[in-house]
Amino acid sequence: MKKLTALLLLALATACSGQQAAPQAQQALPASDAEVKFAQCMRDNGIGDYPDTIGSEGYPVKDAVAFDKAEQTCARWKEAGGTAKKVDAAYIDAVTMYAKCMRERGMKVQNPDPKTGHYRVSVDNKDRKAFEKAQSECVHLLPR
Incomplete structure (x- = not known):
């Protein structure tokens, strides 16, 4: 069967944290707006089912x-929010x-990237x- 690789992007705000590297005339966006713009950019760049x-x-x-490739193209929106939660220790x-x-439950899971989470x-x-069974047993460990 075809292997499915899942990139788990945990903290919604983490995917859209920091400041925007866009023209200076543009104001900083609330994290939720930046997240939606990131999602739209991902869809516009070939990841058609990427959710908001x-x-x-x-x-x-x-x-x-x-x-x-799409994520690199849309990176400016990861930095657009300014008030989003930062990845900390x-x-x-x-x-x-x-x-x-x-x-421990047999899944192949990498440790998080220390910069992005x-x-x-x-x-x-x-x-x-x-x-799904392992996820249900371990999901409580994820930050909310």
Whole structure:
């Protein structure tokens, strides 16, 4: 079966934190507006099913190369909010504990990137039920 790689983008605001690298005349956006603009940019750049918001369940990436390219193109919106939650040591620790919990249940989960908080989970379609079970047992470790 085709392997499905899921990029779990946890903190919605994390995906849209910082300041915008756009023209100076443009005002800083509220984090929620920046998040929606990031999602629209992702859709406009080939990730047609990218949702406006990402919950703790993450977003399943079907084509990692196309996703990474779109994400680079849309990076300005990750920095647009200015008031969004920053990735801090407590956040990274919590996500690392989640990743460890998932690995203990047989899942292939990377520790989070210390700068972005993003991490990847590799799941074969045949392992979907095992993933869902592990997710239900470990999701409480994720920061809200």
